[in-house]
Every structure is written in C-alpha cells, then in structure tokens.
Amino acid sequence: RPGDFNQALMDLGTDIESAKTPKPDQSPIKFFCAAYLNGTYDKYPIKEPKKKPRPIQIEAFVLHNSKGEFLLEKNNQGRLLGGFWSFPIIETDLVEQQLDLFDNSPQMLERVSQKAAFESHYQITPKWSEQIFPQVKHTFSHQKWTITLSEGVLDSFTPQTESEMAWVSL
Incomplete structure (x- = not known):
C-alpha cells in the first residue's frame, strides 16, 4: 500500500x-x-541562522463612543493578521516614508502627528485624549511591533455598510 511506504520513510527519518x-x-x-559514503553526514542538514525580526513602529487608535462601544477595523487579507479585527492601526514608518518623498527635513517629520495621519486616512476627527500610555511590544517570528496607543472619543461616525469597520461592545 502507498501509505505504508510513506509511513516507513517517515519512521526512517525520525528514528x-x-x-x-x-x-x-x-x-x-x-x-x-552520499553523505554517509563521504563521511559528511554530521554536516547535514545545514542550519540557516535565524533572522532578527524587523522592527516596525505602529500607532494604534483606541476610539470609543458615548455608548461605551469601541471602533474596530478588519485587517487586510494580504497583511499580517489579515482577516482579524483590531483597533485601527497605522505603520509609523510608512507615513514617514511618504513624507520623505516631499520633504526629508527632520523638522518636517517632527511636526507630523500620527493622529493627523489617522484623520487624513480615515476622514474622521476624534476628540483626542492627552493621556500617555506605555508602549506595547510584541514579537512575531519576522516582525517586532512597537505599538504606541492613542485614545479618542468619536460620537459622530457611522461606518458605511461596505466598510471594514464596526462599533463593538467589549
């Protein structure tokens, strides 16, 4: 039977x-x-050195309304965590790269607010809290996210039906 042959190969490999x-x-x-005949079996398999996770700066926006609901967004399928719901996020590095196309002076980059980038991207203007939250760090196998949180209140926003955003009670 074909299954027996496959199982025998797997047993040979593990035992x-x-x-x-x-x-x-x-x-x-x-x-x-060939590795046995050459006396080089101890050199295989060749282990690849682990790559360090690429650091990524993320700004996460925790927005709530007067009903106590939070605004969540469905992540794009082609990205990390695709299909999962989370607070709206913007990669800080991407915003800085886009600005670099126009003006790469440090003064320009310092003046740009991630909150302004959020407002421009989503076309909404929350009332932002001045509270400062500690950064959150999470390491995936190939990315290390450093997440900065911004909190805001937003009462006059209704996600469109085709939108990938929704108000959710947690």
Whole structure:
C-alpha cells in the first residue's frame, strides 16, 4: 500500500536519520547516501541562522463612543493578521516614508502627528485624549511591533455598510 511506504520513510527519518541524533550505521539505505559514503553526514542538514525580526513602529487608535462601544477595523487579507479585527492601526514608518518623498527635513517629520495621519486616512476627527500610555511590544517570528496607543472619543461616525469597520461592545 502507498501509505505504508510513506509511513516507513517517515519512521526512517525520525528514528534513524534524524538531524539531532543521526545513526547512519543503522540505516538500511546507507549505501545510497552520499553523505554517509563521504563521511559528511554530521554536516547535514545545514542550519540557516535565524533572522532578527524587523522592527516596525505602529500607532494604534483606541476610539470609543458615548455608548461605551469601541471602533474596530478588519485587517487586510494580504497583511499580517489579515482577516482579524483590531483597533485601527497605522505603520509609523510608512507615513514617514511618504513624507520623505516631499520633504526629508527632520523638522518636517517632527511636526507630523500620527493622529493627523489617522484623520487624513480615515476622514474622521476624534476628540483626542492627552493621556500617555506605555508602549506595547510584541514579537512575531519576522516582525517586532512597537505599538504606541492613542485614545479618542468619536460620537459622530457611522461606518458605511461596505466598510471594514464596526462599533463593538467589549
């Protein structure tokens, strides 16, 4: 049966040909193995060095209304956490790159507010809180997010039906 052959290969790989504790002398296929014949079986598999996660600056916007509901947004499918709902977020680095196309002076970058970028992107203007929250850090396998939180109140916004935003009671 084809399944038995596949299972035998998997058993061979886990019991005799494992990467951590190879037993090449016990292998029934040792005479077909170039690494065994050359005496180089201890050099395989070649381990790739782990890449450091790429740092990404994120601004997350925690917006609520007078009913105690929070505004959530569905993340794009092509991005990390695609399809999941979260508070609206903007990658700070992307905003700075877009500004760099027009004016790369440090003074210009300092004047730009992430809140203004949010208002421009979403076409809404919340009443922002002055409260400062500690940054949140989360590491994925290939990205390290440093998240800055901004809180605001927004009562005059109704997400459109085709929009990927919704008011949610938590």
